[in-house]
Amino acid sequence: SQTIHQWPATLVQPVGSPLSLECTVEGTSNPNLYWYRQAAGRGLQLLFYSVGIGQISSEVPQNLSASRPQDRQFILSSKKLLLSDSGFYLCAWSVGSWHEQFFGPGTRLTVL
């Protein structure tokens, strides 16, 4: 069966510090991968998606970036965090477009 992992589960970082969140999927090959963010009091928002290694598409301009160095690994990064980057970050996967998406447990990021 397929599983999706995210780490860390929680993170508290100072403004201006770097960020690296990791997501890995097991039990499937060449999945579509997604990063979503849920800011406090707001709905979920798509940040990035990837249909293959090295292929990243961004949905919103921001100081975050994403990379997919391996088939089942998706990384969300920032060189300098802003207060507005605080939120709940969710990674998700699907077997392809127009398919059900499965979500990871999430990372709760607080930028102070």
Place this chain on the structure above:
Amino acid sequence: KNEVEQSPQNLTAQEGEFITINCSYSVGISALHWLQQHPGGGIVSLFMLSSGKKKHGRLIATINIQEKHSSLHITASHPRDSAVYICAVGRGGGADGLTFGKGTHLIIQP
């Protein structure tokens, strides 16, 4: 105006009641998703549908493509159904990332 609107935002009901949550969207979609978010934040996919009706246990989801409207029903509601229910639509193209409604916070009281 948001592309995906849900109603109600908050709903409190008694155990056993029939629950309906509504979702309207204003854009073309590949499919509509109903998700459940637990208090800890974890999200579970309940349904993905592009036409008609789907049923899983006490949950029923319907969609009317012409009206651009979907409903999620819970029969014989139970306190364990308490959660945030989120409607999301796939926009097609690319990897079909989702656009979300703001969610419905449901509380079922015993």
